Amino acid sequence: QSVLTQPPSMSGAPGQSVTITCAGSSSNIGAGFDVHWYQHLPGTAPKVLVFANNNRPSGVPDRFSGSKSDTSASLAITGLQAEDEADYYCQSFDSSLSRSVFGGGTKLTVL
Amino acid sequence: EVQLLESGGGLVQPGGSLRLSCAASGFTFSKHAMIWVRQAPGKGLERVSGIGSAGTTNYADSVKGRFTISRDNSKNTLYLQMNSLTVEDTAVYYCAKKVEGKGKHFDYWGQGTLVTVSS
Numbered sequence: 001q002s003v004l005t006q007p008p009s010m011s012g013a014p015g016q017s018v019t020i021t022c023a024g025s026s027s028n029i030g031a032g033f034d035v036h037w038y039q040h041l042p043g044t045a046p047k048v049l050v051f052a053n054n055n056r057p058s059g060v061p062d063r064f065s066g067s068k069s070d071t072s073a074s075l076a077i078t079g080l081q082a083e084d085e086a087d088y089y090c091q092s093f094d095s096s097l098s099r100s101v102f103g104g105g106t107k108l109t110v111l
Numbered sequence: 112e113v114q115l116l117e118s119g120g121g122l123v124q125p126g127g128s129l130r131l132s133c134a135a136s137g138f139t140f141s142k143h144a145m146i147w148v149r150q151a152p153g154k155g156l157e158r159v160s161g162i163g164s165a166g167t168t169n170y171a172d173s174v175k176g177r178f179t180i181s182r183d184n185s186k187n188t189l190y191l192q193m194n195s196l197t198v199e200d201t202a203v204y205y206c207a208k209k210v211e212g213k214g215k216h217f218d219y220w221g222q223g224t225l226v227t228v229s230s
Contacts, residue, residue, distance in 0.1 A: 002155075036216035042150065045205065045220040052216070089156055093214035099169045100146070100209075100217075105155030 003028060004090050004103035011109040017078040020106045022090030023071065028101060030071035033093040037066055037075045040087045040105075049088070050075060077108075085110045113137035113219045115206050120224030127196050127228070133189040133206030133221055141184040144209040146217065147191045149202035149226075159204070160191060164211075173199070196228045 005023040012018040022035060029035055037050040048057050050066035053073065063078045073092075077084055090103040119131040133145070146161040160170045160180040168180050179192040189206050203225050207217035 033214040034216075038156075038217075040150075040156065043203065043223070045222050046148075046156065046207070046217075047220070048216055048218055051210075051218075057218075087155065091216060097169075099161055100158065100214075102148075102156055102158055 002104035003094055003097070003101040004092060006088075006090060006103040006106045008104070009107045009109065011111055012077075012080045013111045014080050014082065016080050017076065018080065018108065020075045020077075020088050020090075020108070022073045022075070022092075022103050024073070024092060025071055027096040028071075028092045028094040029068065029073055031095050033095070035066065035068050035073035036091045037064075038089045038091065040089065042087070046089070080110050082110050084108060113208065115208060115219055115221035117204060117206055117221045117224040120204065120226045122227045122229065123196055124230050125197055125228055128192070128194045129196065129226060131191040131193065131204055131206075131224060131226070133191075135187045135189065135208065138208065138219075140182075140187040142211060145182065145189045146207050146209065147180060147189075147204055148207060148220075149200075149204045150223075151199070151202040154202075156205075157202075161209075162189070193226070196226075198228050200226060201228045202226060 034052040038046045040046040053068040054066045094101045116134045144163045147159040177195045203223040205223045207220045
């Protein structure tokens with residue numbers, strides 16, 4: 001059971017938008033710790049999509065955006081493309097565990 | 112250019128041991144916390160173990176007492192000693208570098224090394 005909770009799967013048609021949620025608690029997201037998002041294609045290195053809630057590394061399209069509110073966070077993907085089909089993970093820090101924690105991941109399917 | 116290169120994976124029998132290495136370059140290795148994350152077949156990423164710049168360590172409950180994380184700053188290398196391996200440890204193992212500061216993200220990841228535990 002992951003400390004951060006994500007929907008196991010989501011889907012959308014090309015061009016559509018999807019929002020992946022990440023639910024935490026008062027010891028992590030709700031305590032004010034930043035949320036980060038990663039994109040992972042199995043067999044490849046995970047890649048940072050969004051860091052510190054809503055910041056994109058250079059090279060990440062602005063179709064990807066992050067937000068955070070209370071004890072949860074979201075990753076929005078607009079204008080879905082076939083290449084967006086991947087697994088997405090949120091990550092934060094948990095003060096009770098004193099370490100970084102990950103969500104269980106969301107498998108995004110582009111129909 | 113930051114590079115993380117894992118090695119040491121392979122096929123091992125249940126109960127056996129393996130030591131994974133993660134050779135780092137392109138940054139001041141000693142200043143950064145590092146972690147090992149794995150992905151078992153059909154499963155999501157699982158944080159296995161982490162080590163701070165000062166050497167403090169932590170482990171997932173699933174590997175506590177069996178795995179040991181360490182670092183050699185003189186060799187810019189991260190290690191994961193895995194003992195008493197079970198079939199549930201079969202996974203691709205990734206190392207990752209953490210941005211300095213509490214609660215920061217992991218900005219660079221290796222390509223992974225496959226560990227297969229099977230008789």
